[in-house]
Amino acid sequence: MSAAKRRYLPERMMDEASYLSGYADGEGCFCVTFNKSRRHKFGWDIRPSFSVSQNRDRAEVLYMFQKYFGCGTIRPDRSDKTLKYEIRGVTELATKVIPHFEKYPLLSSKRKDFESFAAIVKIMNEGGHLNKDGFEKIIQFADGLNAGSKKKYVRRQIKV
Amino acid sequence: MSAAKRRYLPERMMDEASYLSGYADGEGCFCVTFNKSRRHKFGWDIRPSFSVSQNRDRAEVLYMFQKYFGCGTIRPDRSDKTLKYEIRGVTELATKVIPHFEKYPLLSSKRKDFESFAAIVKIMNEGGHLNKDGFEKIIQFADGLNAGSKKKYVRRQIKV
Numbered sequence: 001m002s003a004a005k006r007r008y009l010p011e012r013m014m015d016e017a018s019y020l021s022g023y024a025d026g027e028g029c030f031c032v033t034f035n036k037s038r039r040h041k042f043g044w045d046i047r048p049s050f051s052v053s054q055n056r057d058r059a060e061v062l063y064m065f066q067k068y069f070g071c072g073t074i075r076p077d078r079s080d081k082t083l084k085y086e087i088r089g090v091t092e093l094a095t096k097v098i099p100h101f102e103k104y105p106l107l108s109s110k111r112k113d114f115e116s117f118a119a120i121v122k123i124m125n126e127g128g129h130l131n132k133d134g135f136e137k138i139i140q141f142a143d144g145l146n147a148g149s150k151k152k153y154v155r156r157q158i159k160v
Numbered sequence: 161m162s163a164a165k166r167r168y169l170p171e172r173m174m175d176e177a178s179y180l181s182g183y184a185d186g187e188g189c190f191c192v193t194f195n196k197s198r199r200h201k202f203g204w205d206i207r208p209s210f211s212v213s214q215n216r217d218r219a220e221v222l223y224m225f226q227k228y229f230g231c232g233t234i235r236p237d238r239s240d241k242t243l244k245y246e247i248r249g250v251t252e253l254a255t256k257v258i259p260h261f262e263k264y265p266l267l268s269s270k271r272k273d274f275e276s277f278a279a280i281v282k283i284m285n286e287g288g289h290l291n292k293d294g295f296e297k298i299i300q301f302a303d304g305l306n307a308g309s310k311k312k313y314v315r316r317q318i319k320v
Contacts, residue, residue: 013177013178013263013264014175014178014181014264014265014267015174015175015178016178017173018173018174018175018176018178018179018182019178019179019181019182019185019264019267020182021174021179021182022178022179022180022181022182022183022184022185022186022221023182023183023185023186024182025179025182025183025221026182026183026186026187026214026221027186027187054186054268057269058268058269058270059268060267060268060269061182061185061186061267061268064267103173104173104174104179105174107174107179107220107221107224108214108218108219108220108221109217109218109220110218
């Protein structure tokens, strides 16, 4: 099913797309990690991901996300009590996840995380991470993403 | 605004009611506590509540819930990093919260918690907790609610 297609669940007033955005506002994560790598330009492997975690005994909504986006994996998280739905492919993030959350936006301040995340994915989807300007922009957007977490070291450590 | 009224957010495809149900599926709690009390019939004060907690820095959706239901309080949770939106009034639970989640149902197995919770609130809203039959039914429904938590002592401890 296309992520962009609006769908009402049978015999319900419920709108699935809005429901999933509400769920993701609470439980979703828009994350970008940087791993040192000799194989990647400028020495860093940049990995954006969208994920949603939930206890194994009520993971139904993770399968709804997977069906809705038509991609992504569901696997046990590091803790053995939870499952994590995750999309890591830049193309899928750029063509499915980002258009969804632009159309059905997060209504909490987590939206700022999404916006930084979306900017990074769009640069990467156009190959911008392979030139200096694009790479520097990614570092700037990543600095605003997940502020306060241990990822904050990124901007200070990474030099182009 | 009536909780039952469907509303599209301005210039968006988003359906607010579905969004809030999705959010509550992840972050909401349908809870019933039992406190010993000499003032209450059968020696127990039964307190149902619907609550949603969130970090203080992205609590916008708690205020959306409050506006949507037109009742409930928002206050700091025991942890000082979070805020909790809570509705404890039986009338409000019976006339606003339960009709909402019947129309825009939870799609994970948390729905079972909601159904036990709704059964208890409906009994209490009709005064059924003041007679032996109703009180016993409440204990039975509470036994299925939040199974596995410390509340599980309830059925063994409470005798009518």
